Amino acid sequence: MTVTEPDTQGVEAALLVVDPDLAILSADRETTVVWHTKKTHRVSLRTATAGLWRAFAVPRTVRSVVEPLVADSPALRERLYASVAGLREQGLLVPYLPDGVTLPTGRGGMFNAPVLPLADALRGNASDLVFIGMPYDVGVTHHPGSRFAPNFLRRTSGALFQYRDTADGPPGAYDPVGGRQLLAGRRLADVGDISQVVHTRNGPSFAMLTQVVSATAAAGRLPVVIGxxxxxxxxxxxxxxxxxxxxxxxxxxxxxxxxxxxTDGWERDLHHGNVMNWVIGHDSVHRVVQYGIRQLEQPRCSPSDKRLVWPGTTAATATPQQLLAxxxxxxxxxxxxxxxxxxxSALGSTGTPLPGGFTHRELVALLGLLCRSRRIAGIDMVEVLPSASEVDGLVAADVLLRTVDAATGPRS
Ligand SMILES: [Mn+2]
Structure with missing residues (x-):
């Protein structure tokens, strides 16, 4: 028997994206119905195929989507390439042209970094770290509003630091307090927001965020997610x-x-008050260390041998040796x-503020120590609730700037 190798050379490298005129009309365990808003026709997909389709919510090469899924099975590889080809034939995936203008580009990202499509941000030496906006607040138990934080922080952070990339590389900015250049040589990119027309609770935008973070990490860049x-x-x-x-x-x-x-399903049960329970339950998560904890507990949290707690501001007075041990x-x-x-008193624009927390200086010192001393895989900043005052935006952006600087600078 002869096996014909599928002609995947050009196909694998093709950069595809979900047709921007498509919307998901409905989805259940078996079937996802997609609606073409311009051509007003509907396509029913098996939900597994729709998962493959949605992997192209941001421009991706076919290879980068398919290869992590095949697990050395030639049959599965062939089937997935065939599925992608089918999605192209149905017009659900369209070629993405890097030089096109289908996505907003220009400056105006975090710290005035360029806003680039993901594929461009991960190409060549376009970035060392990538900001990803996640304007999602369907998981709150109290005040919503953090969905507006990514754009709020993009706007306010530019007043703190204006990213520039010169012929000699990014100069960063001189910090007269620390006596050195912050972010010197580090390239910043912002890929905009993970978007759905309406974010549904624990919905498809979570899978998109997972994919974008995964693609960013796979390309060796630091993902920095703004909730x-x-x-x-x-x-x-x-x-x-x-x-x-x-x-x-x-x-x-x-x-x-x-x-x-x-319940035992995060799709039904995850919210911002139990997220760390899900995180600690992940097999690959070996340790969770919590700093600043001060909410009264009723009843007391069940212990986990993965979990360590520095209550209140105790971490601010501990020695580096104690913290790093x-x-x-x-x-x-x-x-x-x-x-x-x-x-x-340092930052009040958040959904569930509590007295007795870190000062700005204490938190920057703590994060600086942790991020300089250990290998950092990712960063997120959450629960900023934009207010009329931009002061809190500056405080949050300053914490982020110094954390990102420590995480991407020389280790000590
Ligand atoms: Mn929280």
């Missing part, structure tokens, strides 16, 4: 664990976010910053 409420840390961690088989999580927060889930050096860490870890 959004704290439930978005779950898809971020899922995106990182594909590339880091052992992950630690460094968690800044006033709250443990450790409420007991009511808990963090094995052979694993990578995700840093998740809930801005309510800060005291409300």
């Amino acid at each position: 959004g409420d704290h439930s978005i840390t779950w898809p971020v961690v899922q995106g990182l664990t594909g590339h880091h088989k052992a992950l630690g999580v460094l968690h800044i927060d006033a709250h443990t976010d450790y409420a007991e889930p009511r 808990q963090l094995p050096e052979d694993i990578a860490y995700h840093v998740t910053i809930d801005v309510d870890g800060l005291d409300p």
Whole structure:
């Protein structure tokens, strides 16, 4: 028997994207109905095929989508390439032209970084770190509004630091307090927001975020996600664990976010008050260290041997040796910053503020130490609730700037 190799040479490298005129009309376990808004016709897909289709929500090469899924099975590889070809024939996937103008480009990203399509941001030496907006706040138990934080922080952060890339590389900015250049040589890109017309609770935008974080990590860039409420840390961690088989999580927060889930399915149950329970339950997460915890607990959180807690501001008075002794050096860490870890006098624009938190200086020092001393796989900042005052935006952006600088600078 002769086996004909499928002609995948050109196909594998093709850069495809979901036709921007398509919308998901309905989806259940078996069937996803897609609606072409311009041509007003409907296509029914098996939901598994729709998952493959949605992997192209951002421009991706066929190879980068298919190869991680095939697990050395030539039959599965052939079937997936055939599925992608079918999606192209049906017009559900269209070629993406890097020089086209289908996506917003230009400046105006975080710290005035260029806004690029993901495929461009991950190409060549376009970036060392990639900002990803996640304007999602369907997982809150109290005040919504953090969906507006990505654009709020893009706007306010430009007042703090204006990213530039010169012929000699990005100069960063001189910090007269620390006496050195921040972010010197580091290339910044912003890929805009993970978007759906309407974000549904724990819906398809989580899979998109996981894919974008995963693609960014696979390309060796640091993903920096701007939430959004704290439930978005779950898809971020899922995106990182594909590339880091052992992950630690460094968690800044006033709250443990450790409420007991009511069911065993995150799709139904995940919210910003139980997100760390889901994260700790992930097999690849070996350690979660929580800093700033001060919410009264009723009842007391059940212990986990993966979990360590520095209550209130105790981490600010601990020695570096005490803090680092808990963090094995052979694993990578995700840093998740809930801005309510800060005291409300430093930052009040958040959904569930609590007195007794870190000052700005304490938090910057803590994150600086942790991020300089360990390998950082990803960063997210969550629960910023934009207010009329831009001061809190500047405080949050400043914490992020210094954290990102420490995470991408020389290790000590
Ligand atoms: Mn939180």
